[in-house]
Amino acid sequence: MEKSLNFIKRSSEYDALSQHDSTESIGSDHDENLPSHQKARRSHRWKSYLKLALISGVFLAAYSLLIVSLTYNAAKSHRKIGQRFLKTPVDPEYIVYEPRVMEQWEDRHGEPVTYFGEPSEKIDKGWHDLFKYQNIGVDPKLMKEMDRDWEGIQLPDGTYYGSIMVFHHLHCLKNLYHALNPEYYGLANLTGEEQASWRDHTTHCLHMLKEAVMCQGDTTVLTMMWADYRLRPIGNLTASHECVNWDRLMEWVKPNSRDLTKEGYLVHPKFGTSFVSYGCSSLSTRVADAEFVYDTGPVVVDGHLGNGPVG
Template sequence: MRSHSRVYLLLAAVMAVANVVLGALLVAQFRSSQQKAPSHHHNHHQKKPTPIPIGGLPQVNSHPDWLPPEEWRTEIFRLHEIYGEEPVGTAKEAWLSLIPKGKGFIVVKNDTELPNMPGLRHPEHEQHACVAIFHQLHCLYITYAAYWNARAGNFDDIPPEHLIHCWDYLRQSIMCAGDTSLEWVHRLDSPPGETSGWGFQHTCKNFDAIFDWAESHRYTETVEID
């Protein structure tokens, strides 16, 4: 009986020691995980936001006040035939209505800190610039006007080098914007397998907001598109 009692006591002692060791290991592991967690949490909050390109800037973290607004809205493209009619009367007025006073040329005062950008001359007391969308509309109008001039037999009213400039400028502008909206093709379309581009949804910058901003920051009173 005594030998059995001693065995039971020895087993109990071994189990007690094992429990103590196991408990110590669990506590050590818990403390180790707690020490690592704050470091991970700290790094998460210290991570800098990814800069995004805005208005031709290399990379910025917020929208500068001296750049046009970048608001977005959904538009459905539809045909407006007036923009393809001969550029006289109401058709010419429709095109002119797309250009703000000042022709899209704006001023940035010298109290605004500007980054280093291609084409920017810092020593000047104020900076002048053209908002690209209005340059693009000007170029589109020039090619459209050249078409109507050619139909009337006038091939020299718009210099060829101006047209070549506009075609390549528009090519690069379209590729830069990279509109990836899907224009669905249906087998009943005419011609089949093609698309007119009308009736499809696009995510667009708010043109009205850009127009108003450019007009309020203009430095001339010019009202023209050609």
């Protein structure tokens, strides 16, 4: 029994001594009382901690730089190929961005195809060829996702009649070009009601083109410079723009286009197929190879088909 009490007493003394030593070792004031080998171990331990922290910091910085670099490069890559957050029927692989300097006048650089200038059959054919593949078949899945399948015009192959918006903007440019040449395109022969409709259509096109330009928000830099032929500064318009590669886009458009003039391909639920034969209105006789444009051709007046403004 006495031995047990002595053991407990010695244990209590040992615990008290250990706690005392631990308390002293924590304070910096007691470091001088430590033996030299303990000081060396403590110094080595702190150096190891600092070295580990430094290595970890360098690794974290390098990792962060890598993530930022990969994210930036991925964003640039996606911008070059099909970066959109809204739905489009076009495969992203066919939406390729490239730098392009825009010419200020089409008739000063020997362009093979022209769309403006003095009206001619050549210009009319150029416009016609531009719209040749504009009518496309839209996938039923996309129509459903857009909640437009219930109102869409389904074609015999199961797709839905549609187009991509760039063709509407081009159509509006063509419409404005016609407005600049009313005699050539028969606009002078329009009745009062038709002229009012034409002006309304032209105003619509001006508005839509303004919306399209502001929607794209081209932030290409425009710098100013002096010219020896005028007092005011002039703009240098030769900076490269980020442009969709048109030829690449057409590689998707062409195989997905639909010929709406095929027999029984486009049938109006009320007027049948007779309206398709109108193509463009009778006023557009100078338009080469009359094409079917979605907002061009006959209109309904008092429940009967009639001629609409030229598209």
